[in-house]
Amino acid sequence: MTRHFLRDDDLSPDEQAEVLDLAARLKAAPYSARPFEGPETVAIVFDKTSTRTRVSFAAGVAELGGSPLIINPGESQLGHKESIADSAQVLSRMVATIAWRTYAQAGLEEMAAHATIPIINALSDDFHPCQLLADLLTIREHRGTGQGNGLAGLALSYFGDGANNMAHSYLLAGATAGMDVRIAAPDGHQPEPQVLARAQEIAAATGGSAAVTADPVRAAQGADVLVTDTWVSMGQDHAGRDDAASPFTAYQVTEELMAAGRDPIFLHCLPAYRGKEVAATVIDGPRSVVFDEAENRVHAQKALMTWLRERS
Numbered sequence: 001m002t003r004h005f006l007r008d009d010d011l012s013p014d015e016q017a018e019v020l021d022l023a024a025r026l027k028a029a030p031y032s033a034r035p036f037e038g039p040e041t042v043a044i045v046f047d048k049t050s051t052r053t054r055v056s057f058a059a060g061v062a063e064l065g066g067s068p069l070i071i072n073p074g075e076s077q078l079g080h081k082e083s084i085a086d087s088a089q090v091l092s093r094m095v096a097t098i099a100w101r102t103y104a105q106a107g108l109e110e111m112a113a114h115a116t117i118p119i120i121n122a123l124s125d126d127f128h129p130c131q132l133l134a135d136l137l138t139i140r141e142h143r144g145t146g147q148g149n150g151l152a153g154l155a156l157s158y159f160g161d162g163a164n165n166m167a168h169s170y171l172l173a174g175a176t177a178g179m180d181v182r183i184a185a186p187d188g189h190q191p192e193p194q195v196l197a198r199a200q201e202i203a204a205a206t207g208g209s210a211a212v213t214a215d216p217v218r219a220a221q222g223a224d225v226l227v228t229d230t231w232v233s234m235g236q237d238h239a240g241r242d243d244a245a246s247p248f249t250a251y252q253v254t255e256e257l258m259a260a261g262r263d264p265i266f267l268h269c270l271p272a273y274r275g276k277e278v279a280a281t282v283i284d285g286p287r288s289v290v291f292d293e294a295e296n297r298v299h300a301q302k303a304l305m306t307w308l309r310e311r312s
């Protein structure tokens, strides 16, 4: 059966650890895996804009011996002039893997239901699971416990829009890794209840935890990792989200929040807005690992594509 990666919990705890281990090996030896030698083509399809995702997938596919085909927003028939089901079947005859950045998670599920090749979520409105593989690799590199998967027991706190794709992916991927995930977000912007419940179900098996609070200081206390994301995600209206009256203002990651942690590192998927979700002194300061995190997109996605290819 073809395996897909549409949301973070598509990988079991053991599988997530396997992919992260492979990512670390590929980081140390970038040309040691050539699953797309031939070359086979990997389609990387965008309904939303991107810098990191498109470049990291393109570079990663090339390093794996393949040929990346980037399809930018508005360049294909997918989803408007042609059904997702037909597009999935056509592309399955032509390429080895599809990574797709789109709006609705349901579209990715429909694509996977009709494809005979791996489908990878390159960001949807609900999840950004490739980013989380890179984040977990980065956390392990900088704050790894040295035991088990290197992540279990670490506390990660997210601040800001608790209902967006990054918050949801931190909940699922962090719980899968056995981490203690805390989401600090204002009322009305807290995670989808089904995602929180799923994270808590996973955490019950892995020894982690998943919790939501409106209190940013409480969330920061003792945390090993502080993370945030833009207050306005792609496709959202800015109105009321990033002005002076923004409900997220109290959730900016500041030096004070960092001081409440346990010698924490700072992560951000980027692009970042200094003075909005994070103080410039934090993201540009010594505890920030955001550029390691960006680089790790390449290594993590190479591992993911290799792992999925072996199971197709």
Ligand code: CP
Pocket (backbone or CB within 6 Å): 049, 050, 051, 052, 053, 054, 123, 131, 269, 270, 271
């Ligand atoms: N973090 C991330 O996915 O960045 P891009 O939107 O530039 O791809």
Ligand code: NVA
Pocket (backbone or CB within 6 Å): 123, 128, 164, 165, 166, 229, 230, 232, 233, 234, 269, 270, 271
């Ligand atoms: N939440 C952000 C993440 C960007 C990588 C967005 O969806 O725009």
